[in-house]
Amino acid sequence: MRFNGSLLAALAALLLAHAGWAAPVHGQAGSVQGRIRDDEGAAVYGVQLRLTQAGSLVRIAESDRLGFFAMADVPVGAYTLSFGRIGYGESSRAVGVGPGEAVEVELVLARRPVELEGIVVGAERSRERVRFEETGGATVRELRLADLKRIPGVAEADPLRAVEVLPGVVSTSDFSAAFHVRGGSQDQNLILLDGVPVFSPFHLGGLFSVFNADMLDRAELLSGGFPAEYGERVSSVLSVESDPGDGRFAVDGGVSVLASRVAVSGGVPQGVARALGHSNLRWRASARRSYFDWLLKPAFEFPYHLQDFQGVMEGWTRGGDRIRVTAYTGDDVLDLTRLDAEDFPLRVDWNWGNDVAGIQWTRPRRGGGSLEARVSASAFGTGLTFPDFGDTDFRSRISQVQGRLDWEGRPTPTLRLRSGASAVHLGYDNLARSGGTDFGRGRGTGDLLSAYGQAAWSRPRAWLLEAGIRADRWLPDPGPAVLHLSPRLAAKRFFAGGEGAVKVAAGRYTQYLHSLRDEDLPLGLDVWVLAGERAPAVVSDQVQVGVEGYLGEDWFASLEGYVRGFDGVVTFNPADDPNDPLDDILSGTGRSWGADLLVRRDGGRVSGWLALSFLKARRTFPDMLSPEVPVPHVTYPPIFDRRLDVDLVLRYPLPGGWEGGLRWNVGTGTPYTRALGAYAAYTPRVVDGNGRLEWDGARDDTDGLGGYAVVLQRRNASRYPTYHRLDVSARKTLTRRWGTLTPYVDVLNTYNRRNVLFYFFEYSEEPPVRSGISMFPFLPTVGVEVRF
């Protein structure tokens, strides 16, 4: 796809047409900005700041990770600045703003272990409001911990599962937490844990994510229009942030049907922290393990378990610098080596998991800017071994090491500049070897050198303009080096006194790695390859336009339309030539367009949102199933082409102090390729058949199903029936002297809808039948969380 000039002109006209709705300009206005810290000198982020005059709200802001906040375009006058946050209580001070004056304040917020519901709701509102006012082109949707815990889940709260309820996000199977955003493939989502990429953030082949909700502060999905600082993936960015706690000792634990988990947080004693050059040093660490193998051991050997460990530490120096260290390691182990040979004759040991570590140093600058340096490493690997057969080796590994520097400055209250550079070294190694033969082999490395610059100019509640450019130099080995320049532009025009806005964003996005995971399979592992001589880089041009705004204090609505093109998407070549080491991956193109509607209510007894997503996606590849020469191309809807997807998510009070959650999801059927007929499958046998054909079913022990091949219709030309599912949850927090106890119940698929996972067309039956398997049936799960 290339940008269409007439489309951009139309968008510009749309923006200008709304110029008359802009709020009046305050020529004599000033500004209020500053930094907020706790009584130990650590920055406090997420503080809601309200500037009021005679009881009327004038401006609202939220402190960022460095405790900085800014309120621009404040009329001359005397005000009260109120600020508060969960765990810190509230405070206020008087502020006077003169004509053109930039008032700078340093605020201190004392820690107080009291949670105030008013602060919770207000903070949520203010954060969304600040994002609405300060974010130009990006579509940002936040999932808060409270949302996560009340969205009914599979066994326990799961950030990746929860992302599915956001507009523009499609999931194709109950059995996978993998998701697709606005027509992008699942490997086109950049998933970050405290800024460090996690290559394959799944346990149990995709059934659960690796993220432990007890470690989570918040998860944020950028589903489009993201600015130049983001590279490496083309479809979305999911940023998961850990919570290092407030320095007080606390324990969170939980038991679900999946696993048991514990997270412990605390602070390093002041004396030790000072000796290390810090005024404050806080940490949180967690461990999680599934326990089916232990639980079932008296009865039989359950061969699978998962485990993960995560830790985060955050320290603040006396000069205000922040140092943050994040680490994660997790494994899935499928050990079939200890089973009885009669139950499972082949001894197999299969492991997979991620390792992630990162360190981040941030120096705040006066006026809200910062300088940040990051070093991180991330790796994913899987290995399948057969202890009895040394000639067999299946493995797939990818790793990266990254160094990154970001600078942000605010030369004026209305201008924000950001630039940075990064260097990433990636490597992968895939091997499928057995019986002395390499059935598949690929390895390589690559260096990605990137730099970006972006500027954001705003006239509060009138205009917000963003422009940026990103340069990526990709140096693969083996493969030719490439250079991509990726412009990013966005504009937002406010109307109705700043309560509404129209916005447009356009940009180019690039990606230099692919996962060859077969998306037709509900469970599976990622097999990563780097762009180079085997696979191209992905280049995606995207345009999105939308309107959003507040309808009263509680209601927010957003409607966005988008068009995306993808050059360089890949898939396996099922007809690859074994004599050509470079043809095992097919390169193709993709295109998607659609619209996302979000209506959200914050506050009130019943809160939640309705997300409605319309999507039309296409992929085009050489049709290797065709006998024609030259090979023709086939264009088809990929399996994530769910044309219409509706999510209703509600939080509401239940009798007896219980909190209720509900999710109802309706989606039109996803595409599949139907078998139109079947025929007996034969294989020539020379050694004892002199080349005659033998019916495959004659030596198939499975019931003859393997003895037939199928004639297929055009790829993905059929669709499964409409998907719908109602999930509910209930949880109650019981306060005890020692802490809190929260039992919960999740019920998935309450009315037991048989949503189709697969159809089997069995033409060898008399009469022929269509059978199949469904996704989750009615599935209640229970669990309990403790905190002290």
Next chain:
Amino acid sequence: MGVSSRPPRSAAFALALLAVGLSGCSLEEITLVESEDVVVAEVYVQVAAGGSGENRATAWLHRTLDGGAPSSRPVPGADVLVTGPGGFSLELASAPDEICVSALPVQGTGSCYATTAEFAARIRPGDVLHLEIALPGGGLLRGTSTVPGDFRLLTPGQPGRCVVEPLTPLEVRWTRSVGAWVYINETLVAGLRAALTPQGITVERDPLYLLGLSVSAADTTIVFPGEFGVFNRFELDQGVALALQRGLPDATSAEVVITAADRNYVNWVRGGNFNPSGQVKIPSLHGDGTGVFGTSVSRRFEVVSSAEPAPGVGPRCDG
């Protein structure tokens, strides 16, 4: 052939089915009323594949299953013509089923066409062959194949029978066959029951068929018998599989065939994308139906395992 997900993919699918099976998610069966009627032609030209090393050219024509019965209608009366370099042509005539197939679901569910060994002998490794099938009642299927290049065995160095030390792996080597996509390595091991039962190893099948692969024209070695049976390891008794890792037991013998196969042959046999309803074949015939026109070149030898010198049996395989 670089990165392949096939073994992990099938394992992942098995894992998915396991998960699904645990949760009891079967859907109600619905009777189907329609089945597409498609002619399937499986045409193979095999150089030196016959028991005496003769060439074969056969066509097995069948159809998609007829309305659900586990059978299909035959395709009699077709004209099957193979043409080669210099304009020579072979017309495959109607022949008994057992010329084409050794095992089929139900008798009479296909039609066999073949040519005599003398005619087939005109085909040489490296030939470019064209196939045309005129279907009865109209319809045409066409395809082209290049016979893989000639190759010869290096170890064992002579055709016929040779002897190996018991429990001693033999590295079989051969020269490169130009244009081959894979070498399909088959063996039929006889005498295992008598050799392994005294060790407490149950042998259900004797003789035992094992399949190995050497992928690409350049992969011209395989260790016998350990690297045969890669695709049989899930179904094979592990005692037998492990015993064969060490070599042929004493007093057993095996027939071994190395077959260089062309593109069409490989694509049809290995299958395409995953589909839960059955195998997906990659055809090499286009027109009014589907199917394969595959070509191959085979080399055959026999191995006898003997601890004692066996005069007259044959030379040492690695000699």
